[in-house]
Amino acid sequence: MPEKKHKRRRAGHGPPISQYLVASLGLVIVLATMGYLAYAALFGDGTPPSLQLSVSRIEQTGSGYRVLFTAKNSGAETAAAVHLEARLLRDGGPVEEARATLDYVPGHSETKGGFAFENDPRQGELRLEVSGYELP
Amino acid sequence: MSGRSRSRNVKFWITCSRGVGGALIFSLPLILTMEMWWLGFYVEPARLLLFLVLLLPTLYGLSYYSGFEPTADWTEDVLDALVAFAIGIVVSVVSLAIIAVLRVNMPVSELVGKVTLMAAPASFGAVLASKQLGQQSQQNRVSTEANGYGSELFIMAAGALFLSFSVAPTEEMVLIAHMMTPWHALLLALVSLVVMDAVVFGVGFRGQVARPPDTSFWRVFLNFTVVGYAIALLISAYVLWTFGRFEGMAPLPALMSTVVLAFPGALGAAISRLIV
Numbered sequence: 386m387p388e389k390k391h392k393r394r395r396a397g398h399g400p401p402i403s404q405y406l407v408a409s410l411g412l413v414i415v416l417a418t419m420g421y422l423a424y425a426a427l428f429g430d431g432t433p434p435s436l437q438l439s440v441s442r443i444e445q446t447g448s449g450y451r452v453l454f455t456a457k458n459s460g461a462e463t464a465a466a467v468h469l470e471a472r473l474l475r476d477g478g479p480v481e482e483a484r485a486t487l488d489y490v491p492g493h494s495e496t497k498g499g500f501a502f503e504n505d506p507r508q509g510e511l512r513l514e515v516s517g518y519e520l521p
Numbered sequence: 522m523s524g525r526s527r528s529r530n531v532k533f534w535i536t537c538s539r540g541v542g543g544a545l546i547f548s549l550p551l552i553l554t555m556e557m558w559w560l561g562f563y564v565e566p567a568r569l570l571l572f573l574v575l576l577l578p579t580l581y582g583l584s585y586y587s588g589f590e591p592t593a594d595w596t597e598d599v600l601d602a603l604v605a606f607a608i609g610i611v612v613s614v615v616s617l618a619i620i621a622v623l624r625v626n627m628p629v630s631e632l633v634g635k636v637t638l639m640a641a642p643a644s645f646g647a648v649l650a651s652k653q654l655g656q657q658s659q660q661n662r663v664s665t666e667a668n669g670y671g672s673e674l675f676i677m678a679a680g681a682l683f684l685s686f687s688v689a690p691t692e693e694m695v696l697i698a699h700m701m702t703p704w705h706a707l708l709l710a711l712v713s714l715v716v717m718d719a720v721v722f723g724v725g726f727r728g729q730v731a732r733p734p735d736t737s738f739w740r741v742f743l744n745f746t747v748v749g750y751a752i753a754l755l756i757s758a759y760v761l762w763t764f765g766r767f768e769g770m771a772p773l774p775a776l777m778s779t780v781v782l783a784f785p786g787a788l789g790a791a792i793s794r795l796i797v
Contacts, residue, residue, distance in 0.1 A: 404670050404744065411748030418754060418776065419710050425773050426703035463699035463774065488692075489699060493771035521699040 434464035434520075436490060438513040441497070443506055452483070452500040454513060461492040464518040471500040475509035489521075540605060543650025544612040547683075548643035552616045556690040560764060561635030568763045569637060576641055579682065580605050582675050583648045587797045601648070609644030610636060645683050649797070673745065673794065674752065680793025681753040682760070685786035689760045698778035706777045713753070713780075713787040718746045720791035745794075753786035754779055 435458065442453040452471060458464055467487040473480045483500035490496045551557045580602035585595075613636045617623040623632060688694060701709075722741070758779045761767055767775050 400670070400744070407670070407674065408744050408748055411751035412743060414751035414754060415710075415714075415747050418780065419707060421773075421776060422703045422707040422710065422780070426707055429703060429773070431702075465696075465699065489695060491699060491770050491774040494774060495769040497769065521696055 430461045432460040432462065434458050434462050434490065434492070434518060435460040436464060436467065436515045436518070438469065438515065440511065440513065445505075446501075449501060449503040450506055452502060452506050452511065453497065454485075454499065455495050455497050456487055456490050456515075457495040458490040458492055463489055463491045463521055465489050465521040466519040467496075468516045468518065469498070469500075470514050470516050471502075471506075472512045472514075473502060473504060473506050473509050474512065480504055480509060490518075537604070537608060539650045540608045540647035541612055543646035543648075544608050544643035545616070545646070547646025547649070548609075548612065548639060549616070551642050551687060551690070552613070552620070552639060554690060556692055557638065558617075558622050558635060560638055560690050562631045563765060564634050564638065564763070565765060566630065566634075568765070569634060572641070572763050573637060576644070577602060577606065579679055580644055580648055583645070583679055583797070586672060586676060587649055605644045605647040606640065608647040609640035609642075612643045612647075613637075613639035642683065642687060645679075670744070674748065676793050676797045677745075677749045677790035678752050678756060679797070680789035680791070681749075681756040681783075681786035682789075683793070684789025685753070685757045685760050685782045688785050689757075689764055689766075689782055694761075694778060694782055695766065698774060698781045701777055701781070703773070703777070706780045709784055710750075710780050713784050714746060714750050717749055717753075717787045717791040718742060720788065721745065721794055749790045749794075750783070750787050753783040753790050757782035757786045 437457045437459065439455050439457070440452055441455050444451050444453070454469075454471075456467065456469070465488065467490055469485045469487065471483045471485070473482070481502055481504050483502055485498050485500055487496050487498055581598055584598045584601040584605065614623065617635060617639060623635065698706075758775075761775075761778055761782060766778060770778075
């Protein structure tokens with residue numbers, strides 16, 4: 386410390402401009418973070434999870450088919466341990482079922498996953514549904 | 522081999538062994554964490570590469586300021602950084618293989634991912650080993666005070682990186698952010714700032730910095746604590762991004778996980794100013 390003070394005094398002026406710039410940038414980052422959190426705390430919607438599933442792609446694999454899907458949460462709260470079911474129907478009758486579990490689907494966010502099928506899900510009707518979730 | 526060069530070689534190997542000790546101390550908690558093994562197969566190769574590219578200059582800087590060995594010029598610091606990285610790799614390979622996490626029939630990409638991620642904390646430990654565990658005299662240290670503000674910021678960034686990296690892989694970081702409300706996150710951000718200031722100036726740890734008498738509280742708070750916390754936030758966001766934690770996340774949950782991770786990060790930033 387004494388060294389630094391000595392140096393500063395000899396130089397005859399305060400901290401350099403770059404230090405002011407960095408300090409201001411730091412202040413902006415911290416204030417923006419806190420400001421955004423405060424805004425979300427005061428005006429954010431505390432809506433429960435609301436999940437929508439959509440198929441993004443169906444691919445043929447070595448032993449069958451995979452259905453890649455996106456789970457979108459339009460609520461504000463996070464859904465955890467989300468259990469999903471996919472049912473393949475042909476001529477009104479069930480052909481095959483597949484299940485998947487997603488660890489988390491955060492609020493206003495999306496998570497991707499996949500179902501594995503033996504039969505071609507492109508032939509027939511594919512129904513995706515959420516069977517349940519947990520609030521962390 | 523002359524007697525003198527032999528004794529210098531012996532000294533080098535002793536320093537290396539100390540580096541191995543440091544590497545083990547710093548990386549064992551992560552080596553024994555299963556999320557850390559899983560990261561090996563889902564971290565994106567490009568992000569892993571970027572992380573390694575940034576790790577080497579960080580090791581160089583740490584070597585410069587704290588010292589693997591007392592150094593005379595910059596080439597020695599480069600060598601030291603590389604030696605520390607090599608020690609980190611060797612320590613990760615050996616420890617992961619011993620606990621049967623690494624197996625010969627694994628795909629190369631998975632092996633590389635696991636080992637390089639683990640090598641980061643291990644090589645940090647190796648660099649800091651001689652400083653923390655050795656009998657280095659005070660004169661050999663390059664004083665960060667003499668190097669000014671930039672070096673203080675670097676040291677804080679390195680400390681934040683180390684601590685946030687150590688907890689980022691765990692499932693709990695994600696879970697905590699999901700359990701919190703924005704109020705909790707806001708309070709945590711305030712607590713982080715207070716704790717940072719207390720660690721560096723307030724509570725009298727060894728190596729504590731005295732608040733310069735001729736400067737105001739707010740000036741020091743702004744220049745070091747606030748900037749240090751901003752650095753901890755940026756580093757935490759970077760670490761989370763590297764581990765792919767932001768995939769599909771909206772800004773609010775992403776920011777909240779960043780604030781959660783920046784709490785250990787801020788502590789790391791504050792403590793490193795005292796120990797490095």
